[in-house]
Structure formats: C-alpha cells, structure tokens
Amino acid sequence: MIDYSNSKLLVESDKLRSGTVTWKSPSNLAIVKYWGKHGIQLPRNPSISMTLNNAFTQTKVSYEARENHDELFDITFRFHGESQPAFAKKISSYFEKLLPVYPFLKQLKWDIESENSFPHSAGIASSASSMSALALCLCTIEDELFGSLSDDLLFDRKASYLSRLGSGSAARSVFPHWSVWGKADFVNGSDDEFAIPYGLEVHDDFKSFHDDILIVSKDEKSVSSTAGHQLMENNAFASPRYDQANRRLQDLLVAMRKGDIECFGKIAEDEALTLHALMMASNPSYLLMHPNSLEIINRVRAYRKETNNPVYFSLDAGPNIHLLYPENIVHDIRPFIEEQLVDLCVDGFWIKDWCGEGPEQL
Numbered sequence: 001m002i003d004y005s006n007s008k009l010l011v012e013s014d015k016l017r018s019g020t021v022t023w024k025s026p027s028n029l030a031i032v033k034y035w036g037k038h039g040i041q042l043p044r045n046p047s048i049s050m051t052l053n054n055a056f057t058q059t060k061v062s063y064e065a066r067e068n069h070d071e072l073f074d075i076t077f078r079f080h081g082e083s084q085p086a087f088a089k090k091i092s093s094y095f096e097k098l099l100p101v102y103p104f105l106k107q108l109k110w111d112i113e114s115e116n117s118f119p120h121s122a123g124i125a126s127s128a129s130s131m132s133a134l135a136l137c138l139c140t141i142e143d144e145l146f147g148s149l150s151d152d153l154l155f156d157r158k159a160s161y162l163s164r165l166g167s168g169s170a171a172r173s174v175f176p177h178w179s180v181w182g183k184a185d186f187v188n189g190s191d192d193e194f195a196i197p198y199g200l201e202v203h204d205d206f207k208s209f210h211d212d213i214l215i216v217s218k219d220e221k222s223v224s225s226t227a228g229h230q231l232m233e234n235n236a237f238a239s240p241r242y243d244q245a246n247r248r249l250q251d252l253l254v255a256m257r258k259g260d261i262e263c264f265g266k267i268a269e270d271e272a273l274t275l276h277a278l279m280m281a282s283n284p285s286y287l288l289m290h291p292n293s294l295e296i297i298n299r300v301r302a303y304r305k306e307t308n309n310p311v312y313f314s315l316d317a318g319p320n321i322h323l324l325y326p327e328n329i330v331h332d333i334r335p336f337i338e339e340q341l342v343d344l345c346v347d348g349f350w351i352k353d354w355c356g357e358g359p360e361q362l
C-alpha cells in the first residue's frame with residue numbers, strides 16, 4: 001500500500017507565492033476493460049489501454065496565497081472560457097479527497113481553466129483526460145512549492161495515483177503508448193493503486209496503431225460509468241468476468257509482444273461486447289449501444305471478411321465505435337470510413353486518432 005499522506009506539505013505563510021501550471025493530457029481507450037471497482041477507486045480487475053494523441057484536455061491551474069485557510073476550498077473553474085460552478089463543486093470534492101496528501105490545497109486560492117480538443121458534446125468520455133491533466137498540474141505545483149517530485153518515475157507514479165482518485169481510467173492516461181492499471185501476477189510492477197507504462201514491451205506495430213472514433217450519438221449517457229461500476233457489485237456474472245479479464249489480459253500481452261494483430265483484434269472486440277453484455281445483464285439492465293453502433297459493427301466485420309484487412313472495433317461505455325487498425329492500412333481504412341460508415345455517424349462526425357506520446361507540460 002502506498003501512503004502519500006503527508007502533513008508536512010504545508011507552506012510557511014511568508015513563503016506562500018503564486019504560480020501557473022499548464023498540462024495537456026490525453027484520453028485513452030481500454031482494450032481489456034476496467035469495469036467494477038471497490039474500496040477507494042480500486043479496480044476489480046487489471047486493464048490495459050492505448051493512450052490517444054488527438055483527444056486531450058488542456059488544463060491551466062493558477063494559484064495564489066489566500067488569507068483564510070480554514071474555510072472551504074476557494075476554486076473558480078472555466079470550461080472553454082465559461083464559468084462552470086457545478087464543475088468547481090466536483091473539483092472541490094476531489095480536493096477534499098486529496099487533502100491528506102496535499103494539505104496545502106486549503107492554503108491557496110485556485111483558478112482553473114480547461115478545454116478539450118474534441119467538441120464538448122461529442123459523447124467522448126473526458127474524465128480520463130480531464131482528471132489526469134488536473135492531477136499532473138497538482139504534482140507540478142507540489143514540486144514547485146516543495147521541490148519534492150523531481151524524480152520523473154516518482155512524479156508519474158504519483159500523478160497516476162492522484163488521477164485514479166479522480167477517475168479510475170485516468171490513472172492510465174499519464175503514460176505514453178500503452179499502460180496497465182491493476183495488479184496482475186504476470187505483469188511486473190503492476191499495482192491497483194497506480195498504472196504503469198507498458199509501451200516498451202509491445203511490438204512496434206502497436207506503437208503506431210490507429211483508433212478512429214466514430215461518433216454515433218452526442219446525447220448524454222443514460223447511466224454514468226460510475227453508476228455502471230456500482231451495478232457490477234450485484235451482477236451475476238461479476239466473478240467469472242473478473243477471471244476472464246485476467247486471462248484475456250495475459251493472452252493480449254502475449255499477442256502484443258509478438259505483434260499478433262489478429263489475436264489482439266479478437267480480444268478487443270470480445271472485450272467491447274462483454275462490457276455491453278455486462279450492462280445488459282445488470283439489475284436494472286440498460287443499453288448504451290444504438291442501432292447505428294450495431295450497424296457499424298456489422299459493416300466492419302463484413303469489410304474485414306471481404307478484404308482481409310485487419311480492422312477491428314471497440315467501444316467504451318457509450319454508443320461510439322472505435323476503429324482499431326495498424327498504420328500500414330490507413331490509406332484503405334479512411335476511404336472505407338468515408339464511403340461506408342460516415343452516414344451512420346451523427347452529422348457525419350468522426351475523429352482521426354492514434355497511439356500517442358502521453359501528456360505534455362506546456
């Protein structure tokens with residue numbers, strides 16, 4: 001167990017100063033999914049994700065000394081330039097959770113500005129990018145105030161840990177290429193409390209892999225991921241599911257080290273459909289796929305059969321389809337999307353994305 005509680009991270013009042021920190025942090029797509037949690041944001045099974053390049057959140061945190069440290073947090077929050085008191089409240093409860101780790105949070109006044117690279121209403125989960133961007137800013141601020149996080153490995157680990165407390169999947173966004181979160185006996189250094197990078201171990205084909213996101217609906221989800229995780233607690237399939245996720249992760253990592261794209265693609269599709277099957281088998285049951293999600297899945301499978309091109313699909317907890325394929329067939333897949341899939345996307349909207357280099361401080 002890592003214990004980051006540290007009552008010493010308080011600034012002496014004559015040393016309180018102001019500053020501004022900006023981080024850009026990407027979203028990620030899980031291939032073996034995190035679905036089910038316990039305790040304080042701990043996963044029921046290990047997961048692996050690809051860090052994206054183009055879908056990201058950019059967050060600027062400005063801080064300055066504050067007179068009264070005993071009151072509630074002093075936070076203003078703007079999203080794409082507009083004040084968002086409801087989000088400020090969410091950040092306030094996140095800060096509350098972080099207080100044992102960062103007692104200095106109450107000593108300062110916070111002004112936070114955030115924007116996403118993708119349209120606000122694209123129906124893309126933004127908690128991974130937004131929570132990791134904020135956690136990275138806080139780690140940089142810790143280092144600015146106390147000089148205590150100059151080691152890159154320790155910095156990333158703490159940023160992943162703090163991201164996790166904001167949103168489980170955010171723990172994985174801190175690393176380039178690929179990242180594993182959750183204890184698995186067959187992955188050295190893996191841990192439930194923070195994610196680890198998994199980029200070096202995989203075949204080069206997976207370092208330039210594509211993930212185009214086909215936007216099927218921009219509507220708000222009827223059931224949030226957080227509520228979905230909770231429903232796993234009484235799901236009749238929960239226990240076999242967690243075993244299955246472990247087995248699939250083990251098989252997937254072998255495939256990714258070897259460069260076996262077919263095996264990778266099969267596991268990716270099985271995982272996406274299992275995730276949605278678990279939602280349908282929850283009590284109460286719910287559906288997040290749309291008719292067009294199913295139609296795209298059918299067209300992708302038909303195209304693959306016809307052309308032998310290794311293109312596969314995945315889904316997050318929503319109706320949008322992620323198209324996964326290696327770099328060497330990008331010139332076939334883009335016309336396929338334009339000719340056969342775009343009519344199934346809302347307003348013909350889709351996002352070109354691929355495996356990225358991870359967060360960047362600006």
Ligand code: DP6
Binds near residue numbers: 033041127166
């Ligand atoms: C389907 O990380 O959004 O995308 O921890 O409650 O914030 P919270 O949930 P969240 O769940 C993500 C679920 C998923 C699978 C995954 O990313 O592994």
